Amino acid sequence: MLNTVIIGASGYTGAELAKMVNRHPQLSLSRLYVSKNSVDAGKPLSSLYGELSGIVDLELEGLDPQDIPQLFPNVDVVLLATAHEVSHDIAAALLDCACIVFDLSGAFRVPNTDFYQQFYGFEHRYPELLEEAVYGLAEHNAAQVAQTRLIAVPGCYTTAALTALKPLANANLISDSHKSVINATSGVSGAGRKASMGSSFCEVSLQPYGVFNHRHQPEIVHHLGQDVIFTPHLGSYKRGILATMNVVLKAGTTPEQVQQAYVSAYQDQPIVRLLDGAWPKLQSVVNTPFLDLAWQQQGQDLIVVSAEDNLLKGAASQAMQCINIRFGFDMMESLL
Ligand SMILES: NC(=O)C1=CN([C@@H]2O[C@H](COP(=O)(O)OP(=O)(O)OC[C@H]3O[C@@H](n4cnc5c(N)ncnc54)[C@H](OP(=O)(O)O)[C@@H]3O)[C@@H](O)[C@H]2O)C=CC1
Ligand SMILES: CC(=O)N[C@@H](CCC(=O)OP(=O)(O)O)C(=O)O
Incomplete structure (x- = not known):
């Protein structure tokens, strides 16, 4: 022991x-x-x-x-x-x-x-x-x-973003001339238990914060190896992060290549669940260790969405x- x-x-x-x-x-x-x-x-x-x-x-x-x-x-x-x-x-x-x-x-x-x-x-x-x-x-x-x-x-936002973007970056599928854009919303437990005005019940209302200066942006960039724009939002609920990311793929990237990047990264990883035919939602991951991931491609544009419990995954x-x-x-x- x-x-x-x-x-x-x-x-x-x-x-x-x-x-x-x-x-x-x-x-x-x-x-x-x-x-x-x-x-x-x-x-x-x-x-x-x-x-x-x-x-x-x-x-x-x-x-x-x-x-x-x-x-x-x-x-x-x-x-x-x-x-x-x-x-x-x-x-x-x-x-x-x-x-x-x-x-x-x-x-x-x-x-x-x-x-x-x-x-x-x-x-x-x-x-x-x-x-x-x-x-x-x-x-x-x-x-x-x-x-x-x-x-x-x-960090919690960083896990949501890197789990979604790293397989694409590792497979060299992200365009060099566009920054990936990450918009993520966190429950208030992300701010910890200590009382503060910003996290008090009557004050919290869905809102962006840390625009262009949140410390998770450089953390993501360092561990991804590519620049990104990251905007966190505070949601009026207790726990869970939903991150929606817009990625511009290299010209000619096929849906099969994207699928292959995610499957080879996570097929043996039970905590990351690749959803087929549904978008991630907080209800499915809150109070669980899972991170749910799904994506859709239109030409060079890819939307990828991840959801996790900020206090768990x-x-x-x-x-x-x-x-x-x-x-x-x-x-x-x-x-x-
Ligand atoms: N909340 C989240 O979703 C996430 C948090 N994190 C990180 O995890 C860490 C903990 O976060 P979280 O649980 O939310 O924080 P909380 O504010 O809820 O808890 C902090 C804890 O640290 C204790 N503490 C404070 N000062 C000291 C000290 N000098 N020595 C020993 N204990 C101390 C506090 O107790 P007391 O003040 O009574 O001493 C309390 O137990 C932070 O660094 C946070 O950034 C990372 C990812 C997600
Ligand atoms: C809602 C909320 O306030 N979230 C925290 C992120 C907490 C976290 O995961 O990050 P660190 O371990 O890097 O502090 C924030 O934006 O500072």
Whole structure:
């Protein structure tokens, strides 16, 4: 059994992780942490999430980062469900304790320190860890995930976009002279559990945000290898992302080539479901680890649509896919 700890366990993705770790036959959930002075320290996780009552009643503990060298030497797996800056600050100390670290934040996703200054607003002090980290896009980077000690789990919008666009880019089917256009809508849980005006019940209304400057645009570009335009939208519902993408294909690309690109990428990947004759919808993926994908071509124009649960394939269940890959467990273990 692998001794497993979740830091940031009281948040939305942390609670999803707790559920999955708890039902995993090879993982033993030993501790749940929040910040040192958290108002939730001392409470059982199940007092915050009633559905976990009798299932995960472990108490949330406040973590002082200075105690990491004493607390973590016997821990095998650490899941960081924390804000970017928090993950940035504590990952190195956890790696020094020989933990395998799965970080759900953006702190190690793009190997470029300038990117962090520009899009995250902090100076990245661990350029060597940025180089070392493996991007945990499970269906595409399994071989590298299996070898590493630091996995940067992709962002939720990024997973929706890259899963749809990477097979086309890998098959060299996207026109060089057009940017692919990604329009995606996320439920409010994408903003996390902490209260804010922008995510309060009476304020949320379907609306774009982060136009031309959302940090997932450069994350997508880096891992796709092609420029894109990305516009996120906040929807007035709890969870799920629907992304609609317009792609201009190279002249002469046939529907068979597009089909072949998707089938060869995902035919052995149970989490990505290629729909035949229906468009993805949130209802089919919310509260599941699946990402649904469908497309339609008209000449050089391709519309491709993906849908996922932002807290699951967009975060926690993709982290669990990475754990399964990293330790050689069945790839579906504990996902359903
Ligand atoms: N929500 C989503 O759809 C997605 C989120 N992500 C990323 O995953 C990470 C977690 O997101 P989410 O679950 O939504 O966030 P939440 O805001 O819901 O939860 C954050 C958690 O971190 C804890 N925390 C805050 N500061 C510290 C600290 N210094 N030390 C330890 N714990 C701390 C919080 O508890 P407390 O404040 O009480 O200490 C809480 O448990 C973020 O980096 C986010 O960007 C990635 C993909 C999708
Ligand atoms: C609705 C909403 O606010 N969504 C978040 C995305 C959360 C996420 O997946 O991304 P990171 O891990 O990169 O923070 C946002 O736009 O910032």
